[in-house]
Amino acid sequence: GAVVSQHPSWVICKSGTSVKIECRSLDFQATTMFWYRQFPKQSLMLMATSNEGSKATYEQGVEKDKFLINHASLTLSTLTVTSAHPEDSSFYICSARQGWNTEAFFGQGTRLTVV
Amino acid sequence: AQSVTQLGSHVSVSEGALVLLRCNYSSSVPPYLFWYVQYPNQGLQLLLKYTTGATLVKGINGFEAEFKKSETSFHLTKPSAHMSDAAEYFCAVRPSGGSNYKLTFGKGTLLTVNP
Numbered sequence: 001g002a003v004v005s006q007h008p009s010w011v012i013c014k015s016g017t018s019v020k021i022e023c024r025s026l027d028f029q030a031t032t033m034f035w036y037r038q039f040p041k042q043s044l045m046l047m048a049t050s051n052e053g054s055k056a057t058y059e060q061g062v063e064k065d066k067f068l069i070n071h072a073s074l075t076l077s078t079l080t081v082t083s084a085h086p087e088d089s090s091f092y093i094c095s096a097r098q099g100w101n102t103e104a105f106f107g108q109g110t111r112l113t114v115v
Numbered sequence: 116a117q118s119v120t121q122l123g124s125h126v127s128v129s130e131g132a133l134v135l136l137r138c139n140y141s142s143s144v145p146p147y148l149f150w151y152v153q154y155p156n157q158g159l160q161l162l163l164k165y166t167t168g169a170t171l172v173k174g175i176n177g178f179e180a181e182f183k184k185s186e187t188s189f190h191l192t193k194p195s196a197h198m199s200d201a202a203e204y205f206c207a208v209r210p211s212g213g214s215n216y217k218l219t220f221g222k223g224t225l226l227t228v229n230p
Contacts, residue, residue, distance in 0.1 A: 006158070032216065043205065043220045044159075093158050097216060104216065106151075106158040 002028045004096050006107035013084055013114055021079045021110045023094035029074035030096035034104065035067070038091040050077055084114045117142040117208050121221035129229050134193040136224045138180075138206035141187065148189040149207040149218070150180055159205065165189065166211065176200070201228045 003026040013019045023033055032051050036044040048064075050056035050071035058064045066088075068080040077096070081088055091111050097104040122137040140146060147166050151159040163174025170182040180191045189206060206221040 004158075009156075034216075034218075041223075041225075043222045046217060049217070091156070095159075103161065103164070104218070106160070108158040109156065111156060 002026075002096075002098070002105045004030075004094065004105045004107040006094055006110050008110060009108060010111040011113070013112070015085055015114055016083055018080055018082045019084055019112060021081075021092055021094075021112075023077045023079070023096065023107050025075050025096045025098075025105075028096075028098045030077070030098060031074065032097050032104075033071055033077040034095045035069060035077075035079050036093045036095070038093060038109075040091075044093060047079075081112065084112070086114045088112065089114045117146065117210065117219045119206050119208050119219055119221035121204075121206050121224050123224055124222065125225045125227070127227045127229060128196045130198055131195050134178075134191070134196045134200065134226065136191040136204050136206075136226065138189045138191065138221060139187055140189060140206070140208045142208055142210065145211045146208045147211050148180075148182060149209075150174065150178070150189070150191045151205045151207060151220075152176075153203045153205065153223075155202075162191070162204075196226075196228045198228050198230065201226055 005024045007022045035047045038044050047062045048056045048058045056069035071077040093109040095104040095106045118141045120139045149164045150162040163172050165182045173179045178193045203223045205223045207218045209218045
């Protein structure tokens with residue numbers, strides 16, 4: 001199957017700083033990428049959907065100014081958590097799909113801890 | 116609108132025993148259904164999916180699931196549990212038509228396998 005790589009796998013940052021998480025499709029061109037957040041022992045919550053070259057569509061309740069998403073190329077999307085606070089600590093997962101009716105593949109996730 | 120209910124947040128079985136993880140869905144249009152597995156601090160791996168055709172679908176690692184429209188169910192089974200099956204399992208649904216690829220996940224079921 002297709003491979004989606006996230007980097008870093010884990011990151012610890014100080015409160016008030018910004019953190020960037022990368023999501024790359026390694027062997028296919030991803031027209032759409034999705035960013036999820038997962039709280040401990042809970043399900044995945046879709047944060048936003050991004051199509052290459054256009055602005056991301058955020059789900060209701062997700063602060064777009066806090067969670068900046070960029071999908072500048074067909075193989076890379078980034079999520080930047082700006083001015084991070086301890087409540088932003090979570091597991092962030094991206095997924096990517098090639099076409100509108102194809103399967104999406106998931107990255108391995110990024111554990112963010114804000115101290 | 117769509118939703119997924121996974122009955123039982125935690126299922127415990129003995130090694131070699133039958134695994135049954137329950138999933139019921141609600142969808143206003145014909146659904147595509149998925150089962151994913153997540154190991155600790157990792158992303159999601161697709162186990163199997165139902166789109167069209169045969170209602171009994173076979174996936175990786177010996178898992179299978181049956182789509183029962185009349186019962187709006189998509190339960191996951193495996194005849195004989197292995198220690199390596201211990202993980203979190205998520206059922207997900209999305210609309211079958213159009214370009215809406217938004218996956219809706221259940222809350223997950225933690226499977227533990229006892230020796």
